[in-house]
Amino acid sequence: MKHIGSFGEYVTLSELLRRDIEAYPAILKNQEDYDITVIVSASKVVRLQVKTTELQNNSTNNSVKGTDKNYDFLVLVVIDNENVKFYVIPKKKVDDIRFNSVDLSVSRKNGSSYCVKNCFNDFENKWDLIK
Known part of the structure; x- marks a missing residue:
């Protein structure tokens, strides 16, 4: 996919809005470390970093x-x-999973295909964490 990063950010923004969570794209010049701003309440803002990958792309991890x-x-x-x-x-969990590595390894090989590493399973669709 040619525009995988933009796809991930917009599909995430769409999912947040679909769930009735107020969210906006970050302004890249001012917010370089995150991609989406979530307004949780009048006094609470949450910053989301979005990373996207294609699982079946012959990359080992x-x-x-x-x-x-x-x-x-x-x-x-x-x-x-x-x-x-x-x-x-x-x-904090991302830092724990990444440990001393520069990059975050997402997948592992399972037979002839790839699957998401087990350490991520507890976080699938955990949108309630950001509220």
Whole structure:
């Protein structure tokens, strides 16, 4: 997919709005570390970093860069053929999963195809974490 990053950001924004969560694209010149701003309440704003990968792309671990930035939650968008899955992960957990690596490894090989690593399973569709 040629515009995978933009796709991930807009599909995430659409999913938030579909769930009646007020959200806006970040202004890149002012908010370099995150992609979407969520307005939780008059006194609470949450910053989302969005990273997108295609699961079946023959990459051994589908590493994503830039997860060491300053944000509140990572929304990992995983495209698996025609399916799109969302993993909503608190920044602290992202740091724990990434540990000392520069990149965040997303997948592992399972037979002849790839699957998302088990450490992400508890975060699938956890939109309630950002409220």
